[in-house]
Amino acid sequence: EAQVTQNPRYLITVTGKKLTVTCSQNMNHEYMSWYRQDPGLGLRQIYYSMNVEVTDKGDVPEGYKVSRKEKRNFPLILESPSPNQTSLYFCASSAYLRGDEKLFFGSGTQLSVL
Amino acid sequence: DQQVKQNSPSLSVQEGRISILNCDYTNSMFDYFLWYKKYPAEGPTFLISISSIKDKNEDGRFTVFLNKSAKHLSLHIVPSQPGDSAVYFCAASLTTSGTYKYIFGTGTRLKVLA
Numbered sequence: 001e002a003q004v005t006q007n008p009r010y011l012i013t014v015t016g017k018k019l020t021v022t023c024s025q026n027m028n029h030e031y032m033s034w035y036r037q038d039p040g041l042g043l044r045q046i047y048y049s050m051n052v053e054v055t056d057k058g059d060v061p062e063g064y065k066v067s068r069k070e071k072r073n074f075p076l077i078l079e080s081p082s083p084n085q086t087s088l089y090f091c092a093s094s095a096y097l098r099g100d101e102k103l104f105f106g107s108g109t110q111l112s113v114l
Numbered sequence: 115d116q117q118v119k120q121n122s123p124s125l126s127v128q129e130g131r132i133s134i135l136n137c138d139y140t141n142s143m144f145d146y147f148l149w150y151k152k153y154p155a156e157g158p159t160f161l162i163s164i165s166s167i168k169d170k171n172e173d174g175r176f177t178v179f180l181n182k183s184a185k186h187l188s189l190h191i192v193p194s195q196p197g198d199s200a201v202y203f204c205a206a207s208l209t210t211s212g213t214y215k216y217i218f219g220t221g222t223r224l225k226v227l228a
Contacts, residue, residue: 105157
C-alpha cells in the first residue's frame with residue numbers, strides 16, 4: 001500500500017529537549033515536504049526536498065532542521081524545541097513531474113512543547 | 115503575506131444542496147491549483163486540481179472553477195453528502211527556477227447537515 005508514515009503520532013516534550021519526527025514514504029517520490037497546521041493559519045511549509053541531499057527552506061523554517069540522506073526518509077529535527085512549536089505536523093511526498101502532482105500526506109504528529 | 119486565502123472559515127449546507135467553497139490568490143505565476151480534504155485525525159487527501167490555463171475541471175460531484183482575471187477559484191460539490199463534512203484546503207503550486215512550492219490556504223470547515 002502506497003503511504004507516507006510519520007512517527008510518533010503524539011509527542012509531549014519539554015522546552016530545549018531535542019527531538020526528531022520521522023517520515024518515510026514507499027512510493028519512490030522525489031519530492032518531500034514538512035508542514036505545520038495551526039488554527040487560523042492553515043498549512044504552512046517548513047522545509048522541502050527535491051531529491052536526496054537537496055533541501056530548501058519553506059515559509060517557516062526557523063527552529064527546524066531536516067536531512068535527506070535517503071530517498072524514502074525525510075526526518076524533521078527540532079534541536080531546541082520551544083512552546084511556539086506546539087503544533088500539528090504533516091509530512092508529505094509527491095512524484096515531482098509537474099505542478100499538479102498531488103501530495104500524499106502522512107497522518108500527522110501532534111507535538112506539545114511544555 | 116498570505117498568497118492563498120480562504121475567507122470563509124466555515125460553511126453549513128443541507129444534504130443534497132450545492133456546497134461552494136471559495137479561494138482567492140495574489141500571485142499570477144501559480145501554475146496549478148488543487149483542493150484537499152481533511153478529516154479529523156487524518157492527513158489531507160487530494161480531491162481535484164486545475165491548471166492555470168483552464169477555467170473548469172470536473173470530477174464526479176466535484177467541479178473546480180478558475181477565474182484568472184479575478185484571481186479566484188471555487189470548488190462546487192453537487193449534491194452535498196454528510197460524508198463531505200471535512201476541512202477543505204485550497205492550494206497553489208509554483209514551479210520556477212527549478213523549485214517547486216506548494217502554498218496552502220487557511221481552510222474552510224464544511225458541515226453537511228442531514
